[in-house]
Amino acid sequence: MDDREAAPHIAPTERLARGEPPAVGTPIAAGVPGRGKGHLVGQLLLYGLLLAIAVFYLWPFYWTISTSLKTLPDSVKSLQLVPHHLTLKGYREAFTTGPFGRYFLNSAIFAITVTISNLFLCALGGYAFARLRFPLREPLFMLVLATLMIPDQMRLVPVFKLLADFPYTHWNMIATYQGYILIHLLYATNLFLMRQYFLTIPKDYEEAAKLDNAGFFKTYWRVMLPLAGPALAAITILSFQGTWNDFYWQLILLQDNSKFTLNIGIAQFASGGGFNTNWPALMAATTIAIAPVGLIYIFFQRYFIAGVTTAGVKG
Amino acid sequence: MTGGAAHPTAAKATTITLAHWSSSPVELKGIRATINAFEKANPSIKVNEINLDPYPEGMLARFAARKPPDIFYVDSNVFPDWVSQGVLEPLDARMAAAHMSKKPFYPRLLDAFRYKGKLYGLPKDWSPLAMEANTKALAAAGVAAPKTWAGLTAAAKKLKAAGQPPVCLGVDLARILAFMYQNGGGFLNATKTKAIVNTSKNTAAVSTYINWIQSGLARTPAQLGMGWCGEALGKEKASIIFEGNWVTSYMHDTFPGVSWKTYPLIGAKAGNKYRGNLGFTASYSIAKDSKNKAAAFKMLQFLDGPVGQKVWISNVGYLPARSDVKPPAGRAVYLKEAPFTHPWQFAPGFSKVTDTANNELQAAFEGKETVDVALRNIQAAANAALGH
Amino acid sequence: MARVLFDHVTKRFDGTEAVKDFTVEVEDGEFLVLVGPSGCGKSTALRMLAGLEEVTDGRIIIGERVVNNVPAGARDVAMVFQSYALYPHMTVYDNLAFGLRNQHIPRKEVDRRVREAGEILDLAPLLKRKPKQLSGGQRQRVALGRAIVREPVAFLMDEPLSNLDAQLRVATRAEILKLQQRLDTTTIYVTHDQVEAMTMGDRIVVMNHGVLQQAGAPEELYTKPTNLFVAGFIGSPAMNLVPAEKLNGAGAGRIAGFRPEHVELGQRGGDAVQLTGRVEVREYLGDEQLVHLNVKDTPILAKLPIEERVSPGDEISLSIARDKIHLFDAETGERV
Amino acid sequence: MARVLFDHVTKRFDGTEAVKDFTVEVEDGEFLVLVGPSGCGKSTALRMLAGLEEVTDGRIIIGERVVNNVPAGARDVAMVFQSYALYPHMTVYDNLAFGLRNQHIPRKEVDRRVREAGEILDLAPLLKRKPKQLSGGQRQRVALGRAIVREPVAFLMDEPLSNLDAQLRVATRAEILKLQQRLDTTTIYVTHDQVEAMTMGDRIVVMNHGVLQQAGAPEELYTKPTNLFVAGFIGSPAMNLVPAEKLNGAGAGRIAGFRPEHVELGQRGGDAVQLTGRVEVREYLGDEQLVHLNVKDTPILAKLPIEERVSPGDEISLSIARDKIHLFDAETGERV
Amino acid sequence: MAVATGRRRAPGRFQSVGSAKLREALVGYAFVIVPLAFFMLFFIFPIGYAMYISFFDWGILGKIGYVGTKNYRDLWHDHLFWTWPPRRGTAIWNTFYYTAIVVPAQMALGLALALAVNARIRGKSFFRAAFYFPSLTSSAAVTAIALFILNSGGLLNALLGKIEGHPVQTPWFAQSSTALESIMGLNIWTTSGTMMLFYLATLQSIPTDVYEAAAIDGTSRWRTFWKITFPLLKPGHFFVAVLSFIGCLKLFDQAFIISGGKGGPAYSTVTAVLYLYQTAIFDSHWGYAAAIGMVLFVIIFFFTLVQRLLFGRAEIGY
């Protein structure tokens, strides 16, 4: 993807991230003369439809939580909406039979480390690519952008081999924390996002800092980084969510139970690895897997949507 | 980790790594107890135990990194792949040097770990299939445990008539192949150079098997909403299943309230000629890239010696690989299957062939193609993997 | 405080020459306005002086020092940006103090200077606020404050009023003038608005396409534009520029210029050019009116006293005093 | 072509009353300008007329029809938006034709009308282009074209010139006036720029905070503002408004207003008020000068002929003809 | 006036502009060196490395032998990978079948949701949040939920049973006629929220006054949608199509989880990527897997380009 293509999506991000109301662009429907009659009926119909869809979208999650609090026999009585015998047994079992406590910890370790490294490296790199002048800056940045065109699927074999048994390095990093973290030190989309954001910050600030006798580091640290707050928030969320929800690389690289994450644990459990269809326990594990990102979403929706929209490339 | 007794002589101790899987907490306890016993007997060797899951993938990564564990489990099914890639150490010379006899081992189990005339692993335990049935359900339907295919059909009909749970059958080569053997069929020829899947005997076996499900006399675990047939037996959703010895401890631990019993696996017809079974086994093997082969072999010797086997078996209740070690009580039915048992094993590069086979069998079961076509496709895939 | 000299300064960006051979001397304490249409190189000239752009050719001197190679922070000039460029995450106080702290000025001295600037600009009650809690005019004052606390040798201002609404702009204009009179610091002020330039500058430098067109006091530019460009650019509404022969039938190759306010209705004594034209549109300005005329198919604008009653369609006669008519060479555009 | 009537129209948005009890009649063929500061409700009034907002209270009549409940498309009015609101994905031709096609007008007739409008507005060579291939001025003409092809009973224009640069704005102003004179269609024109209002309108309606302040011809507003708001809003530079007692020592509770252009230097015969003040800042305007004075600590602005030489610091005496002084009640703001 | 020397000078941070420039360049390189090394090592280099591996028979312990283009030739004849004429059950055609259904469905649903949520109604931010919620959950988690709801004794069958009046026990994920289709449903449900967001972003970039102009031009709602909204959404269409398309071609997680990595039942969920995974991780046929990876790379690249051409330049200036 080149600059031009992703550019239109930067605007909403900024708007949203800065807490301004989104641009209008709403086809006029209500409050307009001549649309009065039948307009109430239409409105009600629309509401009904939207509510039905919302139920359809949210019901499975309610069902998950509700099942996680049921007893095993109740869980297979399909139409029991509210748990008749409220129990935390599902959670207990998730933490004992499947070591989901360990998995949770691993998920958190990966997500947090990757987030921190992304914040650090993408902010630095994004700033340099946006603002510092050095020879070959543009070609080097195009190179970074070009990596977005390289599908992870193609990289499976070479990256696995690189981490496992490349001739000179002998990293032996399959099934280690380092291996997974190493290949997620940065997401190109985050770097791109940071650069775009720094580009939108008027040059005036830096120039004012320059006239105020501030050096590069001071300008970066005291002036530019604070200005990039919304973008930092967006990549925090994106990196955390991306890593927390990753399945593909976790499956490939974490070939060891002690490094499993929630996702791999759930997949194993779900596809019969648990040798048992213990639904309450599985739904408990699932609830645990959804909860952190769900909570972040509920509390930081603005940044969340802004980040996702901007970095859409990652999908 | 589980070093157990700490010896003051640890200073000159060699540390070796043992990799294993454990499909249940019981198994994990068993392997740790066995390791403890070994360390007590050999104070100069310390064992670092790693529990790998997923097992084959985890091992492959370690082989690839050239830092494999010194000693580890090898499933009979992946053995051909591994040995053909040269990651396993041959054992014959060391066994000869240590005067370790192969005699006590069941020959069919040993064969499973031989490649080009050399032995690359010693079996640690094994299990054939058997028939497990809910005794109450049988009694309620007034049937005795069936011994033949026809018997099964009749029993299933009576179960159905009596409103009892059905038979549970998985559409899985690891079950159906046993029925193919019962009918005189098979998968590969004796030298493992050619596929013999596409035969009328196999067609008949598969058709019968699938027909049990299609006619509604049997159900698949998926249809029952179960993870596997053992679960169906435990939750009393199935009256008859065909599983291995692992059911015993599972039922004992998870569903102690269910009354059930193990019976010999049925045959195509009456008579030993019509019996056939699949044996699931795994070996202890040593890595070609191991730096501590001597110590690792010492451990292997212990694990597959009478003492090690006894500790292991007494802990997990599996069938010993040595005929000179007494199996746990109540496992006689399984032991008696030994003469009819073929190892669950093919040739190098066959993991995709087993996937193919399962997919083809499923297609035949769903009626998307005939059994003939399915078997022909499996035959082709197998021959392709064999390099034809 | 110091004099500033642009000595044959040229700035080339990749393809374009933004500033060409630009020479201007700014006296110590002078208020100089740089004016010209958008893209003419005003900002570039100012930014070279600030040290934000490199000089391609020529020298820039501040005081006695050639500053071509002196980094921005060490030139001891302060700049007020069009966008103000206040640090949005810092309080007003910190905005003012940031530059001083970077120079490792003692804390007490910083505090004194910030409070003093706050006093001068009426910012005292706002010191704890963040920029987004301020109105446009207040932000503008903070930007000025950030410049004055530095006690620089020169103020550089790049269209500092263009983000204010019309009313506030007029008020702030006067305030900046008063401030500069009080501090007596050399000031270079960039604008593209000729009215602003005319009302503010001690001296005005008109630029076009990177080239200095004319430098002088406002009156000089108004009464004696040296070329067509300055003639058309200075004054509002703009000077009428017509081929000279339309006026007196002679003077081919000349352009005659006269300001709308110098067109009079009716015949006139003295040395004057007489014209007749048809009224096309009349715009009412309160005390005056702007009349769009068609004279021999040439549009001419006249600013007439409100008392003269004219309406669209009227044929009227006009006169222009000859000494109010400027003549320019049609080719070179130079005054003749 | 039709007359338009706002009959006690009120518009409430959630909390605010954007337009309050607004009554205005627009004659058939009249060019009415709605003017007022930002946020005063001009656009809202216009949009109610267009059918883009519902009327909260009162009636709007176009021709003989109460249109409160008539949808926008059926009111037969055309609107020119500030942003032009051209359909970006359609060619100029399709932009013009779109509204006609919606009315199922025969293809030939559509073509004829589009070409005619293209002719009038000089758009003929641009018909195949898309909006983004046009300059600002051309887009503006397309927006006008889209209005005139519809042959509506009224044109509604909401700050149609504010996206053009200063020069183009003046030119287009005249063009719109000519077009309206030619088509003679009732036009309601919204602007916040009082100069634009004064120069264009047959009649001007001044609004503030949603309330009509004064409606009348430009001269009327200039010479007889009915209240303080209109007095301060109309005219540039704005009228001096000072407590009356500062002028003659009497008249408490009154505000006196006089325009800068009516302040004269020196003593003056006739009925006049005499003042003295100190010159603070002098702004040069070419043919005139704006002098900021301090009279008894009250800032006063005077527009003086350029010939009078004054400089900051001078104490000068001034006079204002009494008949140029407007008096307003300090409480109500009404003219007295 | 000897100002320059007379005044106290704050020590200049740099001696001259020249050294400041050099310093800026050095700082710049310092800031980007780690990211660049990272991208070189884990993105650019792997292309060449994968290509190299694909020309070898490559096993657990590394190179076994150079085989030239054999891996590619084998792939051409691999009936599990693809067949001609197209047949369900092969990795490629499963993937394309999935794509052909899911892309249009996601686009249509995403657009419909965006339009609904963009209407002037109260509580639209709640609806937006609700519709997006499934998109932010991990694929493993939603697949687990789907396995639960769609298992033969699950909620869906129970509801269907209520409707049809007799017990329904369809094993949705365990029969080849519905397994992939169930994944389609699952993913249309999960990702439509994302598509909605992108459509919404584009919708909101259409200025309101264009709609107002259309209203004054007397345009019906239907015509407004087809003549104004739909064409003006072009950048959104393009973006969503590419996103959805590439996402579909990469289908893996759900197929892996419901089939335990086997691609069953009856090949119905063998996707291109799953096949690649099996070949590499299960079979240790790294050379062959690398060849599959290269082919996928080319396919994904090719379709991205085609789409770019098909949709033309996706810009609309306002």
Ligand SMILES: Nc1ncnc2c1ncn2[C@@H]1O[C@H](COP(=O)(O)OP(=O)(O)OP(=O)(O)O)[C@@H](O)[C@H]1O
């Ligand atoms: N960084 C740059 N790279 C290339 N060209 C530039 C750069 N900065 C300015 N220019 C060009 O130099 C010329 C002068 O620009 P400058 O910003 O000085 O104009 P200006 O007079 O300040 O105009 P305005 O009134 O619009 O601010 C313009 O043609 C501009 O395009």
Ligand SMILES: Nc1ncnc2c1ncn2[C@@H]1O[C@H](COP(=O)(O)OP(=O)(O)OP(=O)(O)O)[C@@H](O)[C@H]1O
């Ligand atoms: N849709 C709306 N919802 C709520 N308040 C509104 C809405 N539209 C306008 N207003 C309010 O109504 C008042 C009048 O707005 P309007 O747009 O008519 O002002 P205006 O005179 O056109 O100003 P401007 O010159 O800035 O365009 C303002 O206070 C504005 O905030």
Ligand SMILES: [Mg+2]
């Ligand atoms: Mg500029």
Ligand SMILES: [Mg+2]
């Ligand atoms: Mg408005």
